[in-house]
Amino acid sequence: MNIVNLRGITKKFGRELALNKVDIAVRNGEIFTVLGKNGAGKTTLIKIICTLLLPDAGNGSVLGYDLMRESEKIRANVSLVAPTVDVGVDPTLTVEENLLFWAVVYGLTDEEARKRVKETLEILGLFEVRNRWAMEISAGMRQKLGIGRAILVRHPLLLLDEPTVKLDVESKFSLRRFIRDIRNEFGTTILLTTHYFDEAEELSDRVMILDKGKVLVVDSIENLKKRISATEKIEIHAKTDSARAKRILSMFSRYGAFYEDAVFRFTVPLFSDAMNEILNEFVLEGVEILEVSSKSPSLEETFLTITGSSR
C-alpha cells in the first residue's frame, strides 16, 4: 500500500513553476528520499504532502485521506521536522519540559506523556541531559530533540525536510543512524528531503531526483546507479607520444576519449567488452601502460548527469 500517492502535483509562485506535474508514490515502511539541488522544489513538495500548502493542480491521497478534502485528517496524522531555527524546541525549557509540552499538545494523557517522553529520551540518547535547558545542549542534540518531538506520537508518516543541514559530521552520522532506527523500530514510513548525496545513498530505499520542479527519476539507489551508469569511466595512465595518442583518440572517439597529462579517459558501456578492446589497441600501438582504473559513478555524479549539470 502506498502511504503517499499523489499525481500531477503542480505549484506556481507567481511566474515561477515550483512543481511541474509531479507524481509521487511512497510505500508503507520505506525510507524515501527526495534529492535535489536548492530550489528544486523539495520543500514545496513536502509542504503539499503535509497540506500546509495547497497545490494549483493535481490530486491524490496521503495516509488514505484525500489531499484536498481531508487535509485536517492528514495534518493530524503526519509528523514533520522542518529546518527551522530550533525545530520546535523552546530554548528556555529543559529538554524534558520541551517534550512534555508537545506530548500534551499531541493529545497524550499525563501518564502516556511521561512514559512516552522517558522512552523517547532514552531512544534519543538524551536521558542524561533531560534536566538541562535546551539552549545549553548542542545543535545536534537539539535536532534530535526536534525529531524526538515528532516521534512522541507514533504517526505512520514522518516527514524530514533537510534534517541534517546544520549539523557537524559527527552529529550527521549519529542522526542518520537514528533515522534508520526509527524506521526499523516503529515501522514508520519516512520521507526525507536532502541535497546530500551520501545521505540519500546511506539511508534510502528509494530516491526521487527532482530538478527545477520536475521528477527526473524514481528508483532504488542500486537501480539508479545501474540505470544511469550504463556507463563507467576508465582511466589509463600511459607513456606515449602525441601521434599515437591522436590515433587512439580518433579510434575511440565513440567512447568520449580524452587525453591530458599522460592520462587517457574513456566513458564506456557498463559490462561491455570496451575495456579489452581499448587495452588491446594500446598494446598494438606499443603504448606503455602504467596504470588502469575504472570507476562507476557515485550517486552525486549520477545526479549531476541526470540534472544536466555534469561538466
Next chain:
Amino acid sequence: MRNFIVQLRSIVAFAKREYIIWTSYKINIVTWILDVFINSTLFFMMSLLMGKNTAIFPYGNNYVSFVVLGLSAYYISYTNLGDPYDRVARIYWNGTMDLYLLSPLSLVTPVIGIMYRSVLDDYPRVLLAFLFGTLFFGAVFRFLQPFTILLIVILLGVSTFGIGMISASSFFLLNLKVGTEPVKFIFQDIIIALAAGYFYPISVLPYSLQLVSSILPHTYALDALRRLMIPGGNLNVPVLPLQKVWHISPVLSDVIVLACMSVLFIFLGFYLYAVGVEKARRNGTLTRWQ
C-alpha cells in the same frame, strides 16, 4: 468531547510553559511593579490638579479611582487587542506555527495558549494599579452587583481579544510579516488612545469623537464599571450617546452592547484568521521555512 479536552489540556500546558519562561526573566517583575507605580503616581498628580471636576460626576468624584479603572481597562485591552498579532508573529518566526497546525489543536488554540505570556505580563498590573491606587493615592471602590462587574470584565476581555484576532488575521490576510499592523494601529494607537476614555470621561470629547467612541467596547465597559465601582457613581444618568436615545438602565445598555460586540468581534476575528490561514496555504506564506 475528547477533542475539547485535548484543547483545554493544551491551553493549560501553554499556560504552564509560558509561566516557566516568564519567571525565568526575573527582572520582568521589578520592571512592571515600577511601571505601574510610576503610572499611578502620574495620575495621582493629575488628580490633584483636576480637583473635583464635575465632568466625572456621573462616575463619582474620585479621579484616582476613575483612572485606576481606566488603567485596568488599558492593561486588559493592551494585552487582548494588541498582542495576538505579536504572538502569531512569534510562532511564525520561531517556526512552530507549522508544528501546531500539524497537531490535533484547533487553529485558534495555539494563539489562545501563547497569549498566556501576555496575560502573565499584563494582567497582574491591574491588581497592582488597584493596590497602589488604594494604598498610596486615595482611590476607593465599591462592588455593587459583583456578578455584573465580573461579566463586564469578561465581555471586555472577549471583545478586545476579538479585535485582536482581526488584527492577527492581517498577518496572513495581508501577508504583513514585519512593520506596523494597520488594524492594531488604527484601533489601539488612534481610536482607543483618543476616544476610549481611559483617563477622562468621553463627555469632554467633541460630539463627533463621542460617536467614534461608541464603536469601542472600552467605552461601555468603563461606563458601567465606573458607575458600579466608584462610590457616588450614578446608575441612572445617561452619559453615552446611545444611552440618551435608548431609555433603559445605562448599565444594562452597556452590558447588552458589550455582549453584542463580543459575539461580533470574536466570530469575525476567528473567521478572518481562518480565512487568512487558508489564503496563506494557497500562496505559500503559511510557514517561515522555505
